[in-house]
Amino acid sequence: MKPVSFWRDLTPIFIICLLIVGITSLFSLTWLGLLVCIAVLLWRLSGHYRELNHFALWISNPTSKNVPSGHGVWTDIFAKLYALRRNDESNEAQLAEWLARFQNTMSHLPDGVVLMDKSAYLEWCNPVAEQHFRFSLLRDKGNRVVNLVREPALVQYIQAGLYDAPTKIEYLNRQLELTLIEFEEDRMILVSRDITETEKVDAMRRDFIANASHELRTPLTVISGFLEYALDAGDIAPEERVRQIELMHKQAEHMTVLVQDMLMLSRLESDVKVDDVTINMTELLNQQLGQAVALSNGQHQFITHIDPINLNGSVQEIASVVTNLLSNAVRYTPNGGEIHLTWQTIDNQPTLSIRDTGQGIAPEHLPRLTERFYRVNKDQSRASKGTGLGLAIVKHVLIRHQAELKIDSKVGEGTTFTAIFPHSRLAK
Template identity: 50%
Template sequence: MHPHLIFWISASVRLGIVLGTAAVCGYFFGLTTGFALALLGMLSLIFVQLKYLLNLSDWLDNPSSARLPDGWGAWTEIFSRLYKLRRGDEKNQSELAEWLARFRQAMTLLPDGVVIMDDVMFLEWCNPIAERDLGLDLARDKGMRVTNLVRAPEFIDYIILGRYETPLILSVRERKLVVHVIPFENRRQILVTHDITESERIDMMRRDFIANASHELRTPLTVINGFLEIATMQPDLDVAIRNSHVKLMVEQGERMQRLVEDMLTLSRLESADFQLRPERVRIHSMLSQIVQEAEALSAGKHQISCEIDGPDIQGSSDEIRSALSNLVTNAVRYTPVNGTIKLVWKNTQQGPQFYVQDNGIGISPEHISRLTERFYRVDKSRSRETQGTGLGLAIVKHVLIRHHAHLLIDSVPGVGSQFAVQFPSRIALLDD
């Protein structure tokens, strides 16, 4: 049956009961009594309706399905339908709140910064990455204009011009960011920040590496090409001069070969496809060979000693030999004649440790943090005199990273240096 029909039937029944009762009373007790009862009944019906209207008004001020009033008559159906509608609204609001919480959590976990603004750039919400990148604080800055919070002239110009089709490269708070504004809805905009500081640093290192490698290769190639040109243009050149030229070309060729080998070693160590193949590294025999090589390089100009009081370890013998040999070779090259070089292998609470100590020229503190960079040299002229490639300590760093070890450098200019390699205790092996 149609709800309107039910309503009118119910209202007619109630009205009929009131009028019928009044008519019966009027028949038995007089017309005046019947009329009075009819008036009283109608006023009662009106009062009940007004009371339910008041209850409805109070409920609408704070609608909640838990406090919806009960009804009588037609109000029962009205309140029942309102209850269903309110329950549906509460369910939808709960789902929206859940989705909003999920959205904010997802935005919080994004690696990029996200800022939501209105059409006049007032901050509505931002994630922690945006707070870090732009120096914002959501609790403090919400409702403030973003252009007043990020005081970079290029950022303000970008916002004012509104040319959002091209991202902005912004340097702020010692970071380099790619900033992109994306309009959405009618009165909302999203500002996205992407931190490219690390990628820019890697690109710069790559450019520096190529430039330095080209420079290092250019010198020996220039020497070799120059002597070859002389030999071509002067076929009757004196034998002694020709031999000296050949000797210099051989030296420069060997220098290029060492440089290329070190570059290939670095490339291999950095490759994800070059997996570490652990084996037993026999430290005693390895250090004995390294000492022999150091003595040959020194040619009796230094006092070299070696103390071994530690276990063998597990790792790549070739890589660890390369790292330790580089440290010892550097000590020989940068220690003056009659200097002392001490090699020590020992076991510590943190794990096996190897260190090379010398009384050489030492290193100033400002250089120490950069020693493991490719082609970084404290004294370029001295490094070339000692035939260094500038890649030795970079190789050491990558070998140690692959073996979960780290390099400790302690140096005083004019006093000497100590390069220590600290291995983790888990790679130490018991004696056979």
């Protein structure tokens, strides 16, 4: 861009003034020529003043649309200002577009993002961060994050400036993983990730491993103990040998059932597809009832209501649901109690209900009944020879069949397990 030349504007005025002074001096009227030159200069100066005034007005709202046209040298000046302003507006529009795109991208991230300066003053945050920390960008922008979030661990983490060193805090009943990232020279970004469910899964995995190890260790301890005794004792009385073999056999059976249940749970979790066939539910339920009656050994009264309704699903998996629910009812119902099995449609949905008159379950235990190895009464559960995986299997089978499990129980009155299948599972 060429520089503005004032000589182009001043040269004609100087030539005119010299001509006027020269002509008037020929007639001995030099003073008149000087007056005319002064008038011309004042006129030109007033023109520059008007253009300066236009320039001052434009500065108050400098856009490319309202640049003055100008006269003389000001034409070049305003043309250059117009070109500069157009270039600035193009850059500003591009920056605004990139900023909007950045904020839109950050708004759709699953993690919280908080942009703040080195003094921890909030400049921007996405909606996820607003949920994590109960921020409101409109209300809290310009306030210090350490004042908005009264959590000592977070305040210490930000003040320490531990960049790229993640930390975990508990805030508003959530487990959050935080990462502080240095951004430019005077800004930093706080990234928050909700790991509440991940922590729960990890805790459940640790509990599962611990409980599985404990459940397997008990029968193995019995078996290895008897084997060591047999090696050390030498000759053992036939009656004692038979008793020990029977005990080892029972422990081996328990361990086999436990391993089978663990393998079935693993398969249910990894195998997404259900092998749908038409299940004759009347036949299946009567078969499972026969096994429950044998397990009860005449100690309970069974009351059934089975409608001729067939179901689409996996025979093996649905059978495991019925087996586990009936066996639980038998194990936890005192002698002389009743066990009710009902299979019918309710609101056009196939519904299986198994109700017992046992001890019932306290309300605080109901949400965790379907967890692996969770037991309300550990001593009683082990005495009943349960593996602690039955209801977990029931839950996963029903999930795979898009069904819902409801548990209603009152202490001292009994428990009702209800499996509600979707209408789409009705066999035509």
